[in-house]
Each structure stands twice: as C-alpha cells, then as structure tokens.
Amino acid sequence: MxxxxxxxxxxxxxxxxxxxxxxxxxxxxxxxxxxxxxxxxxxxxxxxxxxxxxxxxxxxxxxxxxDRPKPTKPYVEIYYAQRLVKYIKSTLGHSAINVNGEIFNFSHLMNENEIITEEEFFYRPALGEFAPSPNNGKYEILEDGTPYYDKFGRNFMRTIHVLRIEGIDVEKLGNIYKHQLDVIRSTPPKPKEPEAYSGFNIFTRSCSTIIRDGLNEYGFDQIKGIFPRDLFISATYHLLKVNSLKVEQIIMPQLVVPEADLSAMSPILNPKNYIRSRLIAK
Known part of the structure; x- marks a missing residue:
C-alpha cells in the first residue's frame, strides 16, 4: 500500500x-x-x-x-539543526533548506546529498537502516553488510531552528540547488572512500556553504557564513530587512526519544553574529 x-x-x-x-x-x-x-x-x-x-x-x-496546516503560498524554510552531542563531526550543527516542500540536504556522505520530503526529513522512525547501531548507538555497517545509518527523523534527533520566508521565486531557487546536486553526483568518488562526497570541504563546500552560495546566486549576496549557526543568523538578520518578503522565526523543539541524546546549540564563531543574534531576539 x-x-x-x-x-x-x-x-x-x-x-x-x-x-x-x-x-x-x-x-x-x-x-x-x-x-x-x-x-x-x-x-x-x-x-x-x-x-x-x-x-x-x-x-x-x-x-x-x-497533521499540520498546509501552507497556502509558496515558501522557503532555512534550517539550523542543533549539534548531535555524540558526533564530533556534528559539533557545528547542520544546515538544510526547504524550497516549497522539497528539502535539499547536503552532506559529506554521498547518499545524504538529496532532495527529501518533509515527513522523511523530520519524522523517519528509528527502525531498520535509519536506526542507530545497537552496538555503539551511532553510525555503523556490520561485518555482514547490514547498515545502521543513524539518520532517522531529524526532529527526533535535534531541536531545529526555522527561518520561514514567503515571497521568494521558489522555482528559481529550487533550480539553483538542483544544479548543485547534479554537480555533486557527477563528482568522481575517492577510491578508498566511495561513500564520501570527494568535493566536500568544511570551509568551502559544506551543507552551509552550498546553501549560502545558492542564496547568494539568487540575489541575497549580503548573506554570509561558513558554519550552520552563523549562516542562520546572517540569513535571518538580512532577510528580515527585505520589505518584499514575509519572514517568520520558528523553533521546532526536539521530540525526545530513547534513541537520541538531547541536542545542543553550537557556538557562534563570527563575533558580528553575537550582536546580530541579540538584535534579532529583540
């Protein structure tokens, strides 16, 4: 069915x-x-x-x-997901972007560079391959090849900060990110790490910088940020000033389950964003 x-x-x-x-x-x-x-x-x-x-x-x-009310107008949502405390690679959190119901997720792992539905991004169950490994509570592929990807619904794993925007040309922005996925998928893999995206770079080619570059290409060239929380603060600060846009800040609290530890905020690394975050909060 x-x-x-x-x-x-x-x-x-x-x-x-x-x-x-x-x-x-x-x-x-x-x-x-x-x-x-x-x-x-x-x-x-x-x-x-x-x-x-x-x-x-x-x-x-x-x-x-x-069951949540469905949006009546085209929308974009920028996500800052808090850090996973048990993963060193998650120390700075994670970024993703939703373009009118299509969530673009970018990652150092090839299979996580994808367009995913809202329900699968937020609410996949911690069962089967989505669950954490029973051995270490994290990502693991067993000797027999059984995968435990530990990528069940992100809202069960983290608190997610949302910047919701109306007034953006969703077709134009969506095409920008679809092109980025094409670039990633055509990148030759590393022979010793076929599961990894070989073009990934934490400073220049990451979940945050790909989203940032897409927003810059669209026309929001004031948005800066290398890491997830800094990007989110910069996007919020600048997009709130655009009169043609309707912008709303939302927090999706973590849906606590035994399979996940409580997430935590990642640090703000750009001093300017300390000031911006306080201005935004007023």
Missing amino acids: NTTIKGILRRNDGHPFIEGEDGVKYFSNQRLWNGYLDHWNGQTVFARLLPEYDYEKNLPIVIVWP
Whole structure:
C-alpha cells in the first residue's frame, strides 16, 4: 500500500494502529515505532509505508507524521539543526533548506546529498537502516553488510531552528540547488572512500556553504557564513530587512526519544553574529 492514510494513532492491548477516517484499522500488522506513540498517541496523523524493512521483524516500515496546516503560498524554510552531542563531526550543527516542500540536504556522505520530503526529513522512525547501531548507538555497517545509518527523523534527533520566508521565486531557487546536486553526483568518488562526497570541504563546500552560495546566486549576496549557526543568523538578520518578503522565526523543539541524546546549540564563531543574534531576539 503506497497510499497515505489520515487517521488517529491508537494503541489497543499493546498493538498500535492508525484508525482511518473510514473506521478501518490500518497498519495493525506492520511495525509502528514507539517514538510515534510517545508523542502522538490519540492524535490525528498521516502515515504511509516506506520501501525499507525493519530488521527485527522483517516488516515494511511505516512512517508517521503529525497533521499540520498546509501552507497556502509558496515558501522557503532555512534550517539550523542543533549539534548531535555524540558526533564530533556534528559539533557545528547542520544546515538544510526547504524550497516549497522539497528539502535539499547536503552532506559529506554521498547518499545524504538529496532532495527529501518533509515527513522523511523530520519524522523517519528509528527502525531498520535509519536506526542507530545497537552496538555503539551511532553510525555503523556490520561485518555482514547490514547498515545502521543513524539518520532517522531529524526532529527526533535535534531541536531545529526555522527561518520561514514567503515571497521568494521558489522555482528559481529550487533550480539553483538542483544544479548543485547534479554537480555533486557527477563528482568522481575517492577510491578508498566511495561513500564520501570527494568535493566536500568544511570551509568551502559544506551543507552551509552550498546553501549560502545558492542564496547568494539568487540575489541575497549580503548573506554570509561558513558554519550552520552563523549562516542562520546572517540569513535571518538580512532577510528580515527585505520589505518584499514575509519572514517568520520558528523553533521546532526536539521530540525526545530513547534513541537520541538531547541536542545542543553550537557556538557562534563570527563575533558580528553575537550582536546580530541579540538584535534579532529583540
């Protein structure tokens, strides 16, 4: 079943399911992650099957996400995701950008340079290949080839700061980032690290700098920043001044689950952004 079901997330005698608007109990024989029940039991949600399978029961994985009002106008959202405390490579946090429902994610790993739906970016369950390894609680590929990518829903892993913007030409901006993905995918891999994006550079070619360069190419050339939090502050500070745009700041608190530690803020590295962050907060 590839269709999306809308209904109420319930648990009856320990068995979770989605009670559809037609009264049918959907996904009662599938694997529904406990993290969803911890946060949305008894609430209206959407759900559909993913092509990936759970390792424990070899059942298709169900993705569930909350019922939220749909935007009525084209929009862009810039994300600063707080740092993962157990990963050194996450010390500075992470950046991503949503262009009218398509989230562009850029990474040092080839398979994480992608366009991803909002529900998969934020709410994938910690099951199967998305889960952290049972051995170390992090990324690991076992000797038999079983992958644990530890990349379940980002909102379960981190608090996410959102800059929501209306008034941008979403087709133009989206095409800029699609071109960047084409460049990344055509880059020859490193023979010893085929899983890595060989063009990645923390100072010049990272999640933040690719997003920054795309915004500059669009016309927002005042936006600066090498690292995620600095980029987010700079974008917020400058875009709030553009009269033709409607700009809103939102925080998506981390949805706490046992599979993830609490995220933490990364440092501000540009002294100018200390001042800007205080001005923005007023």
